Amino acid sequence: MFRVRLIDIKQGTYEVLLNIEDAEELGIHPLDRVRMSCEGGSLTSIANITDTLIGKGEIGVFSEAASALELKDGDLVNIVPGERPSSLQYIKKKMDGQKLAGQEIHAIVKDIVDNNLSDIELSAYVSAVTIRGMDMDEITDMVNAMVETGDVITFDKSPIVDVHSIGGIPGNKYALVTVPIVAANGVTIPKTSSRAITSPSGIADTMEVLAPVSHTAQKVKYIAETVGGTLVWGGSINLAPADDKIIRVEYPLSLDPRPQVLASVLAKKKAAGVEFLLIDIPTGHGAKVETESEARGLAQDFIELGRRVGIRVECAITYGSQPLGRAVGPALEAREALMALEGKEAPRSLVEKSCALAGILLEMAGVVERGRGKALAEETLSSGRALSKLKEVIAAQGGNPDISSDAIKVGQYSYDATAWEDGYVQMVNNAAVVQVCRTAGAPKDKGAGMVLWEKLGSQVKKGDRLYTIYAESKVKLERAKALAQRLVPVPIGGMLLGRVPDYRVA
Numbered sequence: 001m002f003r004v005r006l007i008d009i010k011q012g013t014y015e016v017l018l019n020i021e022d023a024e025e026l027g028i029h030p031l032d033r034v035r036m037s038c039e040g041g042s043l044t045s046i047a048n049i050t051d052t053l054i055g056k057g058e059i060g061v062f063s064e065a066a067s068a069l070e071l072k073d074g075d076l077v078n079i080v081p082g083e084r085p086s087s088l089q090y091i092k093k094k095m096d097g098q099k100l101a102g103q104e105i106h107a108i109v110k111d112i113v114d115n116n117l118s119d120i121e122l123s124a125y126v127s128a129v130t131i132r133g134m135d136m137d138e139i140t141d142m143v144n145a146m147v148e149t150g151d152v153i154t155f156d157k158s159p160i161v162d163v164h165s166i167g168g169i170p171g172n173k174y175a176l177v178t179v180p181i182v183a184a185n186g187v188t189i190p191k192t193s194s195r196a197i198t199s200p201s202g203i204a205d206t207m208e209v210l211a212p213v214s215h216t217a218q219k220v221k222y223i224a225e226t227v228g229g230t231l232v233w234g235g236s237i238n239l240a241p242a243d244d245k246i247i248r249v250e251y252p253l254s255l256d257p258r259p260q261v262l263a264s265v266l267a268k269k270k271a272a273g274v275e276f277l278l279i280d281i282p283t284g285h286g287a288k289v290e291t292e293s294e295a296r297g298l299a300q301d302f303i304e305l306g307r308r309v310g311i312r313v314e315c316a317i318t319y320g321s322q323p324l325g326r327a328v329g330p331a332l333e334a335r336e337a338l339m340a341l342e343g344k345e346a347p348r349s350l351v352e353k354s355c356a357l358a359g360i361l362l363e364m365a366g367v368v369e370r371g372r373g374k375a376l377a378e379e380t381l382s383s384g385r386a387l388s389k390l391k392e393v394i395a396a397q398g399g400n401p402d403i404s405s406d407a408i409k410v411g412q413y414s415y416d417a418t419a420w421e422d423g424y425v426q427m428v429n430n431a432a433v434v435q436v437c438r439t440a441g442a443p444k445d446k447g448a449g450m451v452l453w454e455k456l457g458s459q460v461k462k463g464d465r466l467y468t469i470y471a472e473s474k475v476k477l478e479r480a481k482a483l484a485q486r487l488v489p490v491p492i493g494g495m496l497l498g499r500v501p502d503y504r505v506a
Contacts, residue, residue: 001076001077001078002022002057002058002059002076002077002078002079003057003058003059003074003075003076004058004059004061004066004071004072004073004074004075004076004077005054005058005059005060005061005073006060006061006063006066006071006072006073007060007061007062007063007066008063009062009063010062010063010064011062011063011064011119012064012115012119012245012248013046013064013115013116013117013118013119014043014044014045014046014062014064014065014068014115014116015045015046015047015048015062015064015065015118016034016036016045016046016047016048016059016060016061016062016065017047017048017049017050017053017054017059017060017061017062018034018047018048018049018050018054018059018060018079019049019050019051019054019055019056019057019058020049020050020051021051021056022056022057022059022079023047023049026079026080026081027081028047028049028081029047029049030047030048030049031046031047031048031118031120032046032047032081032082032084033045033046033047033081033082033083033084033085034047034079034080034081034082035079035080035081035082036059036061036065036069036077036078036079037077037078037080038069038071038075038076038077038078040069040070040071041068041069042069043065043068043069044082044083044116045061045065045082046118048060059077059079061077064115085107085111085116085117085121086107086111087104087107087108087110087111087116087117088117088121090104090105090107090108091108091121091124091125091128094125094128094129094132095124095127095128095131095132097132099135099137099138100134100138100141101141102141102144102145105138105141105142105145106141106144106145106148108125108145109142109145109146109149109242110145110149112125112242112245112246113149113150113241113242113245115245119249122245122246122249123249123253125246126246126249126250126253126255126257126260127253127255129257129259129260130255130257133257133258133259134259136301136304136305136308138259139259139262139263139305140305140308140309142259142260142263142267143263143266143267143270143305143308143309144309145242146240146242146243146263146264146267146271147240147267147270147271149240149241149242150238150239150240150241150242150271151217151237151238151239151271152239152271152273153190153217153220153221153239153271153272153273154273155188155190155221155224155225155273156225157188157225158275159187159188159275159276159364159365159366160188160189160190160272160273160274160275160276161182161187161188161189161274161275161276161277161278161361161364161365162189162190162191162192162269162272162274162276162277162278163175163178163179163189163191163277163278163279163280163357163361164265164269164277164278164279164280165279165280165281165282166261166265166279166280166281166282166288166289166298167199167282167288168282168287168288168289168320168430169282169286169287169320169322169323169324169430170199170200170201170323170324170328170430170433170434170437171200171323171324171325171326171327171328171333172199172203172282172323172324173201173203173206173324173325173327173333173334173336173337173350174280174324174350174353174354174357175191175193175203175207175231176203176206176207176210176231176333176334176337176338176341176390177337177340177341177350177351177354177355177358177381177386178354178355178357178358178361179191179229179230179231179390179393180229180341180386180387180389180390180393181354181355181358181377181380181381181386181389182229182358182361182362182365183227183228183229183389183393184228184380184385184386184388184389185362185367185376185380186228186367187228187361187362187365187367188224188225188228188229189224189228189229189230189361190220190221190223190224190229190230190232190272190273190274191203191229191230191231191232192220192230192232192233192234192237192239192268192269192272193207193213193231193232193233193234194233194234194235195233195235195443196442196443197247197251198251198434199434199443200328200329200330200433200434200437200438200442200443200448200449200450201328201329201330201333201442201443201449202443203231204231204232204233204234204235205330205443205446206330206333206334206337207231207232207334208233208330208446209330209331209334209408209446210334210338210394210399210400210403211231211393211394211395211397211398211399211400212397212398212399213231213232213233213236213397214232214233214236215230215232215236215237215397216236216237217237217238217239220232220237220272221273223393223396223397226396227389227392227393227396228389228392228393229389229393230393230396230397231393231397232397234268234272237272239267239268239271239272240264240267240268240271242267243263243264243267243268246260246264247264256288258298258301262301262302262305263305265279265302266302266305266306266309266311266313269311270309270310270311274311275311275312276311276312276314276361276364276365277306277311277312277313277314278313278314278315278316278357278360278361278364279299279302279313279314279315279316280315280316280318280357281295281298281299281315281316281317281318282318282319282320283295283317283318283319283320284319284320284321284322285321285427286320286321286322286427286429286430286431287320287321287430288320289320292317295315295317296317298315299315299317302315303315312364314360314364316356316357316360318353318356318357319349319353320430321427321428321430321456322427322428322430322455322456323428323430323433323452323455324347324349324350324353325346325347325349325350326347326451326452326453326455327449327450327451327452328433328434328437328442328449328450328451328452329410329437329440329442329443329446329447329448329449329450329470330442330443330446330447330448330449331408331409331410331411331446331447331449332410332447332449332450332451332470333449334408335405335408335410336350336405337350338387338390338403338404338405338408339405340354340381341381341386341387341390342387342404342405343382343384343387344405351381354377354381355374355377355378355381356374356377358373358374358377358380359372359373359374359375359376359377360373361373362376362377409447410447410449410470411440411441411445411447411448411449411470411471411472411477412447412472413470413471413472413473413474413476413477414468414469414470414471414477415468415469415477415480415481416465416467416468417465417466417467417468417469417484417490418462418463418464418465418466419454419460419461419462419463419464419466419492420462420492421462421492422460422461422462422494423459423460423492423493423494424457424458424459424460424492424493424494425454425455425456425457425458425460425466425490425491425492426456426491426492426493427456427490427491428452428455428456428489428490429487429488429489429490429491432484432487432488432489433450433452433489435483435487436450436469436480436483436484436487436489437449437450437469437480439476439479439480439483440469440470440471440476440477440479440480441471441472441473441476441480445471445472445473445476447470447471447472448470448471448472448476449469449470450467450468450469450470450489451467451468451470452466452467452490453465453466453467453468454466454467454490455490460492466490466492467484467489467490469481469484
């Protein structure tokens with residue numbers, strides 16, 4: 001028997017720590033499996049080895065494994081060698097470039113959900129999919145496996161619609177305007193969104209400024225059926241849980257394999273009971289998808305996969321060469337979205353995109369005939385009905401429905417960047433904007449971010465304000481300011497782009 005020492009670290013998998021002498025006696029090597037049993041049950045975990053942190057006769061148990069068996073410091077457990085997951089042979093098969101059968105994909109997904117794979121093994125799977133790819137049969141099997149290994153929401157009404165953006169551009173807060181427009185017209189839209197992974201704010205981060213976004217599947221169903229829509233964090237619901245675990249290893253590797261993107265989106269939406277889905281594909285220089293031909297190819301893949309798993313999918317190819325609107329960062333984006341809903345002066349790009357997407361959803365749901373959805377969306381926005389609906393959603397999710405754009409607090413420290421010469425804004429560098437905003441503290445610091453006062457093509461005079469950086473601490477503001485001065489997120493220039501040869505350089 002081994003005495004438990006709790007290790008308050010979350011690994012994302014079931015892991016334990018053994019003393020090197022105990023490991024040698026048991027024949028356990030690093031990353032081998034051990035079967036740990038006690039009165040609360042048994043669990044297979046990944047073994048890590050140490051000769052100093054854990055004494056002989058002890059076992060360090062990390063948070064996930066301790067929670068699964070309800071272990072406390074000093075509890076006694078029995079340890080025996082365990083078997084490696086069968087899914088490892090299927091991961092190796094994909095690494096060799098072979099097609100996986102449905103049951104093999106299901107085995108991989110189940111082991112991911114059950115925390116049976118180490119980060120190294122899960123990274124090998126993600127890398128194999130990135131390099132070898134998957135055909136549509138495999139992706140379909142992946143969607144079904146991801147849905148079957150999590151919770152499913154079944155609505156008592158129809159149609160159920162949703163919209164999802166593949167992301168890639170900062171400031172993409174369209175959903176806070178699109179969702180209430182759709183819901184205000186009697187269509188149920190249980191919008192589940194992600195938090196930021198590499199961006200300054202995900203839809204869930206932005207909505208969290210207005211109301212809590214962590215709710216159970218049952219609560220999401222209740223809210224959607226009661227007020228018509230939700231704006232919640234998908235990670236708080238056990239829908240296609242394998243997806244969140246895969247994303248956890250994709251992030252440090254900077255990998256985003258196309259088959260996994262397709263499977264991730266459709267699995268989450270199928271589990272959420274969605275029947276009609278609109279995919280937003282921002283396209284342009286600096287976006288995830290840079291060309292329209294690539295965007296159309298991705299759209300066809302989404303449509304075909306939707307057909308296979310029982311979701312009617314349409315896609316909108318939208319402008320993605322610069323941020324949507326002017327505000328980037330949770331509180332700044334929430335404020336800008338509310339300004340659009342309140343009828344105050346708001347960026348036309350935000351209103352245009354939000355209404356265009358809402359219009360397509362209203363047409364898909366059969367509320368209006370094709371070609372008339374955008375006009376209805378614009379009327380719903382201008383009449384104030386969308387604002388009233390968002391207030392209902394905010395209240396249902398536990399927020400203050402009387403919140404206004406003027407009441408939203410942003411970072412107390414700010415810096416104005418000004419034009420150093422007369423000229424024109426040559427571009428807005430999406431990647432630079434993201435890096436500066438994250439350095440300023442977004443998305444963790446809700447008030448951090450950036451407001452872009454001038455965008456592509458704007459004529460500026462020397463001294464005109466280009467953008468403002470906001471932060472919640474002086475230190476983060478100075479770091480963001482220094483980074484912005486190096487990256488130049490809003491470059492300006494004249495009509496003369498260059499001279500060859502450049503005698504100044506010579």
